[in-house]
Amino acid sequence: MKKFFIAIIMVLVPMVASASSGGVHLDSMDADPTNHASLQRGMKTFVNHCMGCHSANYQRFDRAANDIGMPVELMAENLIFGDQKSGEQMTIAMPQVDAAKWFGTAPPDLTLETRLRGEDWIYTYLRSFYKDPARPWGVNNTVFPDVGMPNVLEGLQGVQMNHCSPEELAHQKSEIDPLTGLQIGGCLTISEKGSQSVEEFDKTVYDLVNFMSYMGNPVKLESQAIGFKVLIFLAIFFVFAFLLKKEYWKDVH
Ligand code: HEC
Structure with missing residues (x-):
């Protein structure tokens, strides 16, 4: 009987751990590995905005291009900025030791990040940076408090303000005002507009996380x-x- 309970606990604990978000409400998204246009936009965003700091060491450029329906030559021309060949892994030049010094923590490899955190967590995390002058990069995050990452998508999203305490955050619900396109009712509101509307930005992040989800499980289909x-x-x-x-x-x- 004791063994039975231990087995049950071992099965349940990882489920609880992977669903955990520190109590903060997570917006959900359904990854769609058949949506090639979304995956291609996601790869573009990933390469342009994330690979300055994060590698995807277990993903090869050409494999990604083939899987998401992009001609390899076109991908190599537009999405490889280093001196890598298209058959190589999506590595970056930033040394981990220096990165740890600059950011406090080295930016982790993101190939399997969706397996670790889940799509919903990353989708919410990337949209939940808010202005906090007390932090080294001037931003904090409701999903990942005191995070060491700057808000690299601020130019697209704009600057957000947080009006809630941690307890209120756990119950936040927001919707988009159809007239202004701005978020209403939630803890986070845009105070300075970025180059994209809330809906456009949500879509950009959806595409990005969709691509990350593909990297986490490239053989899903x-x-x-x-x-x-x-x-x-x-x-x-x-x-x-x-x-x-x-x-x-x-x-x-
Ligand atoms: C300027 C460098 C930099 C850029 C660019 C950057 N990040 Fe980060 N990121 C970091 C650092 C540093 C951390 C570690 C934060 C910590 O642990 O406090 C991090 C952490 C993360 C995490 C959480 C990792 C975990 O599970 O603990 C995710 C997810 C993430 N980044 C995704 C992205 C995505 C997606 C992009 C592109 C839109 C991106 N990052 C761009 C520096 C960066």
Whole structure:
């Protein structure tokens, strides 16, 4: 019985851990690995805005291009800024030791980040930076308090203000005002507009996290296709197994 309880706890603990967000409400998003246009926009944003600091060491440029329906030459021309070849991994030049000195923590590799945090967490995190002059980069984050990362998408999103205490944050709900396109009712509101509207920015971040979700599980579509074939096989195999069982048990009864 004791073993049974230990097994149950071992199954449940990772589920709780991966769903944890420090109590803050997370906006949900559904990644869509079939949406090539979204994945391509996401890769562009990732390469332009994230790879200054974060690597994706387990992802190769050409594999990504092939999987998301982008011609490899076009990708190499527009999305490789270093001296890498298109068959190489998406590494960066910033040394981890220096990065740790500059930011307090080295920016982690993001290839498997969606596996670690989940899409919803990253989607909410990237949209939840707010102005906080007490922090070294002038920004804080409601999902990741006292984060060491600057708000690299501020030019697109604009500057946000936070009106809530941590307890209020846990229950925040917001919606977009159809007239102004600005967020209303939530803890975070835009105080200085960026180059994109709230809806456009949400879409940019959606595409970015969609691409990160692809990197975290590049064979998702293949797995689903194989899973489907396996189920068909099992359904056909079941008929033969059932007939065989009947044959064996015929003489027993
Ligand atoms: C100027 C450097 C810099 C850039 C550019 C940058 N980040 Fe970061 N990022 C950091 C640092 C530093 C941390 C570590 C923060 C900490 O642990 O306090 C971090 C942390 C993160 C985390 C949380 C990691 C974890 O699980 O603890 C995510 C997710 C993330 N970054 C995503 C992104 C994305 C997506 C982009 C591109 C839009 C991006 N970052 C651009 C510096 C950067």
